[in-house]
Amino acid sequence: MSGIRVILWKEMVDYFGSKRFLILFIIICLTGISVAYLASQNLGSFAHIPGEFLLLGFFISSAGSLPSFTFFVSFFGPLIGLILGFDAISGERSRGTISMVLSQPVFRDSLINGKFLAGLATIAVMFVSIFLIILGLGIWTLGFSPNLEEISRIGVYYLASVVYVGFWLSLGILFSILFRRTSSSALTSIMMWIFFTFFIYMIANVVADQIAPVAAVTTPEVVAKNEAIRRMILRISPAALFDQIATAVLNPSVRAFGFINPAQISGLLPTPLSLGQSLMIVWPEFVGLVALMLICFAVSYVVFMRQEIRSL
Amino acid sequence: MKSKKSLPILLVLAVLLISGFLFSNWQGAKAVQTERGFVLFFKYPSVTVARKEKIDLDFMVINTGKREEEVFLSIIPDKKAKDWNVGFETRWDKMQVHSVGLLTKEPDNSVTLRFYAIPPDNAKEGEYRFVVKGTSLDRKIQRSASLLIHLVQKGGVKEEVSKEIELTSDYPSMENPAGKDFKFAIKVKNNTDKPVVLDIGADFPYGWTAYCSPRWEEEKKISSIKVDEKQTENLLLTLTPPPTVSKGEYPIKFAVRSGEKVVTIDLKAIITGTYKLKMRTETGRLNLDAIAGKKENINVYLWNEGSAPVEDVSFFSLDTPKGWKVSFEPEKVSSVSPYQEVRKPDKVKISILPPPRTIPGDYMFTVRAAGKQDQTDMDLRVTVKRSTVWGWVGIGIVVVIIASLVGIFVKLGRR
Numbered sequence: 026m027s028g029i030r031v032i033l034w035k036e037m038v039d040y041f042g043s044k045r046f047l048i049l050f051i052i053i054c055l056t057g058i059s060v061a062y063l064a065s066q067n068l069g070s071f072a073h074i075p076g077e078f079l080l081l082g083f084f085i086s087s088a089g090s091l092p093s094f095t096f097f098v099s100f101f102g103p104l105i106g107l108i109l110g111f112d113a114i115s116g117e118r119s120r121g122t123i124s125m126v127l128s129q130p131v132f133r134d135s136l137i138n139g140k141f142l143a144g145l146a147t148i149a150v151m152f153v154s155i156f157l158i159i160l161g162l163g164i165w166t167l168g169f170s171p172n173l174e175e176i177s178r179i180g181v182y183y184l185a186s187v188v189y190v191g192f193w194l195s196l197g198i199l200f201s202i203l204f205r206r207t208s209s210s211a212l213t214s215i216m217m218w219i220f221f222t223f224f225i226y227m228i229a230n231v232v233a234d235q236i237a238p239v240a241a242v243t244t245p246e247v248v249a250k251n252e253a254i255r256r257m258i259l260r261i262s263p264a265a266l267f268d269q270i271a272t273a274v275l276n277p278s279v280r281a282f283g284f285i286n287p288a289q290i291s292g293l294l295p296t297p298l299s300l301g302q303s304l305m306i307v308w309p310e311f312v313g314l315v316a317l318m319l320i321c322f323a324v325s326y327v328v329f330m331r332q333e334i335r336s337l
Numbered sequence: 338m339k340s341k342k343s344l345p346i347l348l349v350l351a352v353l354l355i356s357g358f359l360f361s362n363w364q365g366a367k368a369v370q371t372e373r374g375f376v377l378f379f380k381y382p383s384v385t386v387a388r389k390e391k392i393d394l395d396f397m398v399i400n401t402g403k404r405e406e407e408v409f410l411s412i413i414p415d416k417k418a419k420d421w422n423v424g425f426e427t428r429w430d431k432m433q434v435h436s437v438g439l440l441t442k443e444p445d446n447s448v449t450l451r452f453y454a455i456p457p458d459n460a461k462e463g464e465y466r467f468v469v470k471g472t473s474l475d476r477k478i479q480r481s482a483s484l485l486i487h488l489v490q491k492g493g494v495k496e497e498v499s500k501e502i503e504l505t506s507d508y509p510s511m512e513n514p515a516g517k518d519f520k521f522a523i524k525v526k527n528n529t530d531k532p533v534v535l536d537i538g539a540d541f542p543y544g545w546t547a548y549c550s551p552r553w554e555e556e557k558k559i560s561s562i563k564v565d566e567k568q569t570e571n572l573l574l575t576l577t578p579p580p581t582v583s584k585g586e587y588p589i590k591f592a593v594r595s596g597e598k599v600v601t602i603d604l605k606a607i608i609t610g611t612y613k614l615k616m617r618t619e620t621g622r623l624n625l626d627a628i629a630g631k632k633e634n635i636n637v638y639l640w641n642e643g644s645a646p647v648e649d650v651s652f653f654s655l656d657t658p659k660g661w662k663v664s665f666e667p668e669k670v671s672s673v674s675p676y677q678e679v680r681k682p683d684k685v686k687i688s689i690l691p692p693p694r695t696i697p698g699d700y701m702f703t704v705r706a707a708g709k710q711d712q713t714d715m716d717l718r719v720t721v722k723r724s725t726v727w728g729w730v731g732i733g734i735v736v737v738i739i740a741s742l743v744g745i746f747v748k749l750g751r752r
Contacts, residue, residue: 132750134746134750280696285696288659288660289659289694289695289696290696291658292701292702293698293699294698294700294718296698296699298697302698302722305723305727308727308728312734319735319739319742320738322742323745326742326745327745331749
């Protein structure tokens, strides 16, 4: 295990020291803070948020043309993970340092475990700092400290963000193992990012409209079917999963996704849900995200362990 | 020629002028004469009375002139009525009156006297005539008024006339549920030709409270009333039964007293009993947690705060969300007796079953217990939660993945 720790520290030093990471981190940090700050300047958009959850507004409110913080995380978060992971192994290979490292008394699994954990730790530290800055900005603007419910909801959201970006990190590591050249690994990663965060929504809409076209005059059944197909397709995208988790966790009044029959909500009072119940709504998505991250890592682990190093 | 023709015209004119002047003078003299005058009259110049009763009649003297007058009054009975004891007296303090003084301005220009006539014991039935003469002090003006008394045997007169005070009520019997006041409207009629002052009293069951007020001024509580002659006063008797009053009929006696005479009227208050169903959960909480697809029970107490049993009480739920099943055990209670009699409430178990695919959140519906006589509502709020089964399934999946990851570590590690 000492091998993992050495690799972990070494990798983290590399990550935090690398210029491209610093630039990316500053960009994302500034964007997140400015979004939250603009939201705080536009407190009128908080009107629909119940009083006891006002601080959550800094994460979900959008100011003017700028999207909300959650959108930035779900759209640009993958980029952080991919940048941290895409050259984890292929970079070492192209620099020819991998055989040097492995000739040291370090096990091969320590290398990949250490790289993954270092990436995850970097992501965790980065998000802690961004979240704390936003929270501080929120407390400064609103003038009261967060309550336990807000803190725990933000905590769960934080956890989900780290897992989400962690998935993209493990995907990047997988590509860095699969492709020998760093540039092809990077290109594939970017392709996956654009596909899952951008194209998948278009494809889902097109497919759903092909199978169950919604005409101007239509029945609720058709609308429900269209929505169900769309959501089914979106489910393969980690970005869509994360969007749902963020919506349910940060908005206590969200109690279901998709098409709801009005009869189902007869007698329902518009009261906020407890965190446990909010989490129960998106529990499948949460489990799916964690599973995706772990499976992706497991696959890259297996592939890396079976690779012939010396031939490289 | 001209002057000769005009002479007779002038003469005629002069005559007309002089005669006009004289005439106007004469008119003036006459006005001076009519400035004095008075009238005498009986309010009821012809009456029928029973024998052996004192007859009292109003008699008025009014000054119609422009000078103060003093009028001497004398009564001249006809031959048959020589033995009658007649005279005038003041209305209130019964002084004998021989002459009246009249001023010119109201209200002192008129005097109302009481003419009294007491027939002798042996007076026969028949008509008796009296003439009243009024003479001014200087004997220049004389006026007179006549009165005809028709004397009959006692009992020949109508019964009502002999009754001096009469009490009547349009609704002498009233029905009310317990807790409501009874209000009896009572008319007091004074058949005499004197105003009377009456003391008011009532006889009612123990524990009740009562007060009397003028009919249209309920906030005034009165204990006596003055009824003018031949007038009717409207009274309102308000009775408040005690809150614990039981069903039944309660007799009430309302009485007025004037001196020795007491007049009563019997009234009846009927209490029909009250019905007040009350419902409460065992713990007092009106909310409960439920899991979608699982039955949740809540115990409810039902009792009757009224005074009479509520019959045929059944339970049902209103505004129930779609697909929910709300059942009651027992479904019906044949009778809920008043709590103060049985001293224990009825226990009802409510089972609530939200459908399996309920969207989590708070739902509200109304539970109603409705009997023949009364009903009561209770709002229940149910917080539906997701079954935690799927939560554990998810955790299981993650555990399986981690376990297989560990398996891979063990199998492939340490190369």
